[in-house]
Amino acid sequence: MLENNPFNFNILSLVVWWPAVGAFAILFMNKTKDAQIKWAANIITFVGFLLSLPLWFAFDNNGPQFQFQERYDWIPSIGVSYHFGMDGISLLLVMMTTLLGFIAVLSSWNAITDRVKQYYAFLLFLQTGMLGVFVALDFFLFYVFWEVMLVPMYFLIGIWGGPRKLYAAIKFFLYTLVGSVLMLLGIIALYFEHFNQTGVYTFDLLQLWSIDYPAGLQFWVFLGFFVGFAIKVPMFPFHTWLPDAHVEAPTAGSVILAGVLLKMGTYGFVRFSLPLLPDATKDAVWWVLTLAVIGIIYGALVALVQSDWKKLVAYSSVSHLGFVMLGVFALTELGLQGGILQMINHGLSTGGLFLVVGIMYEQTHTRKIADYGGIAKVVPKFGVLFLLVALASMGLPLLNGFIGEFMILQGTFASDYAGWVYAAFAVSGIVLGAAYLLWLYQRLMFGKIDNPENEKLKDVSLREQATMWPIVALCIFIGVYPRPFLEPLRVPVEAIMERIEGPRTAGVPAEPVVELEADNQEEAVAN
């Protein structure tokens, strides 16, 4: 059954399953023909990106929240349906996933020489899993995609990773699995509560959203969800799997991990925790914001002293995702909108940073910062691309990071929950962000070449440029003209905030809220 679907066919299913179909096709290819397999994977992911483009143009920013819906019974006896749909949040994430998916495949051309066929098959399966997560509107279906996604990632790290790949892969898998199980308990609790209230067994999100859950239940479910999502984000102190996974993963794995997989956590908060558990969310604000701010500063400080290039970028993710969490849990429209945009921004700029690491690593096979120095002279184009993504990452105006960080911090500042205190601390993350990235850049690029091997480095090839330029172009575009990326978020953000705050109208004084706010703030100041 299709709803709000101007295409009149199952476009979301096509977009989601296309990579999986491609993966099956690759499995039937001759495993000795590496070149053919690479071409096939590149074409499949590129077509996958093209297939998702119509969504971008057909999406109606002012239309109903969920568009391109398709819904079929799957396991009717327990109320499971195959339900896809897309709102502005999903739209941005899906577009980013199809783009980064292609870029990740393209970046693997020379990096992967071993078991090529399996590698690309896993990457493509992973792609389907991620896309499914972002468009599933049935909690059960969501969970299936969520778990399925773990497996290919596990193998990508475990087979094609660095020296400690097994440790990293198992840590990644088990850690996230622990979170998933707790999340599953929460899902089941909501499922039965929905049955208690309505007499209907269903996992359909639209229906689960339509009732209010008792506060006690909300607390426990929130806790379960929190662990599941916070591990994925990752929030301090659940972040230590990330540096290991990143350092050991092949470049494409890191790009996907940073660009898309981490967004699963924040997406989970936005999609499930906030609208399903508004009361528990409001109660949790202060400690989630506190953890977010700790993550921002802690991640940045630890990044500052890393001697491993890739690990530094990994810790910078901890800091950046702290900003996203700050925006989401500020519980203001502006902050939430900025937080969601920042998910995309982080995917682009950090994805770009990992590509940059990968480009050098392929030539030098070292990630130690001390092994570089002065290479700007040898690889000027590389230097420019690296600088641009670094600047985007540190939030320079006219690049994407600034828009997100600014909206998040402005939104947090105006938050009813003594947000200005959090904003004031979080701003130090911006200073530190400049510090670790510029210092990194200096140690790698500037000065004299002290390692003679680096004299022979080759500048970025056309293929490598093809992986970088789309990212850089988008970073600039979003920084200069963010409107097309902000407008799709209006309807879903309003819907979420309405679940939390009840209907509010812009420009109209909300009298009772005022006093409450004042009280809250005085208390906060007093404390």
Place this chain on the structure above:
Amino acid sequence: MSDFFWLIPLIPGVGALINGLFGKRLPKPVIHGVAIGAVALSFLIALGCFFGPFLSGGGETVLEKTLFTWIPGMSAAQADGTMADFTALWQYRLDALSMVMVLVVTGIGLLIHIYSMGYMSHDPGYWRFFTYLNLFTFFMLNLVLGANFLMMFIGWEGVGLCSYLLIGFWFERDSAANAGKKAFIVNRIGDAGFILAIFLIFYTFGTVDFYEVMAGVSAQFDSPEAGWGVLTAIGLLLFVGATGKSAQIPLYVWLPDAMEGPTPVSALIHAATMVTAGVYMVARSAVLFEHAPNAMLVVAIVGVSTAVFAASIGLFQNDIKKVLAYSTVSQLGYMFLGLGMGAYAAAIFHLMTHAFFKACLFLGSGSVIHTMEHAEHASGGHRDYTEMQDMRNMGGLLKHMPKTGWTFIIATTALAGIPLTAGFFSKDEILWSATHGGHVTLFWIVGVIAAGMTAFYMTRQVILTFFGEFRGGEKMASHLHESPSSMTIPLMVLAVGSIVAGYVGLPFGASLIGPFLAPALNAGMPIEAEAHHASVAVELMFMGASVLVGLCAIFLAYRMYWGKPEGDKAVSEGWPGVYRTLYNKYFVDEIYGATVVDGTLGGASALNAFDAEVVDGAVNGAAKLTLGVSDLSNLADASLVDGLVNAVWKVLAGVSNGLRHLQTGVLQNYALMMMVGIGALIGFFYYYLWT
């Protein structure tokens, strides 16, 4: 032409784009043709605006152009509980204040672009240099033309980026790369204050547009007490931003290091334009500061302290550019003193005159360094650039490079505040403002002391550089020559400006620039009539006193250094402690290094260890615990659980073995057993029922 005023910032942006994308493959004339052409075009449009609408319409003229909505954000709560959508327009606004800034930026910028043609002619990064210069001009013009705080912030951070790139232009030098990084990070600390100010502004007024915010200030806070907390906070946070960009205490430390950049950069960015952004920002928010007297007091105190502090460091520096750098810090301090005293127009006036004479001095020093390096090179020497910038190796250069020398001397008179030069008029106006307000004559005294120091170190510099005998060695002396005309012509234009630029701001109420700026400083709102104070006689008295101090300082320097290049000895031997402290810049860099930098890095290392040992340790510990538990359960499984199973089996086996004997297959046995069983049952039930 004024319809196209919004092209002023965009044209240099296009220039940067062209040179950035294709510059590497373009011949030099095309590169500088594009770069200089772009700035010249902007300058022409600016002149068109000035001589068109502004000359006829006066200071009340305002031109506006909205290009598009930059950030169409959703709503957030305001301080008063109302909700407002966050909107930042990409909007340019040209009013009198911006007009002055635009003329300074494009005019002086144009001269420095032309100068760079000669100065950078042999540098392999020629295209890169002009790309950065154009990019800088683009951002700087955005900063002064933007109609709201966000647009200003684009320019603010953008010029910081260009400054970073240009300071580190010769990135193979570690010192240059370090200086660039230091500048960016120190500026970011200031920017954090600026951005917090923006948050608070939007939270308070629901808008970030300059004029709307200032109107909101007047409307919401009719008396200074009404807005005490919030306006003071906004003012101080904005000022934190200003201390970063405009190199004031405590964030001035990056500017002296920034001299690692090519000298045209020092002139354009680190003297004439970028570093004045903080002054512009405070002037732009004049209405707000007027309502926050405490913030203004802080501005004045920091300004005057920086003025005297930096001037004292400048007294005994030997690097020709370092002297000028500390002088810049000190002069910026004057501007902030003026702002803090409410003399916004005077501060902007000094900003303008300072742009002329300080650009002239920097370009002059560049011309000297250029010549020194060429002479060293031609004579086969290999001393590095620090030696070439050391005044102890100079002397007597006036006769070798008269154009550079005389323009340098003219600009020096302006900086030293010799009467009838530009610097005299503007500095005097600031000092005059410092006498207002009764209890703050202390500001005037400190300001005059700083002015005396300025006159001293500039006289010292001129004598050490241009007079006496050349001290750089015989071989070099024969190779000294005047710089090419692409360099000397800008010097001459700037030298003329160092004199005549002052005549737009004559004292005794005859100033043109004051009334011109007034409407813009009041953010387009009607101005209340101001009562004129003090008599000409009093003003003349103060003026005379400061001139006297300056002349005494010049005389002192003349006595100490004329014919005695080692004149520092008088101090270094007489008061070694004082000399060492000043020469080593009060050890502030060392103190910052030991506290802020080492503290941050030390803390970060500790956290890194914490992350590995404790946080990750907990995770691995949990894993180990799980493994341990599973080992235990494995053991338990083998001995207990499995043992139990086995035991059960054994028991069952034993029992069945025993029972097997019962199953004899003999019918009689079964019958007997049945009888016994039935008997037992009957007995049981009988017993049970009976009791």
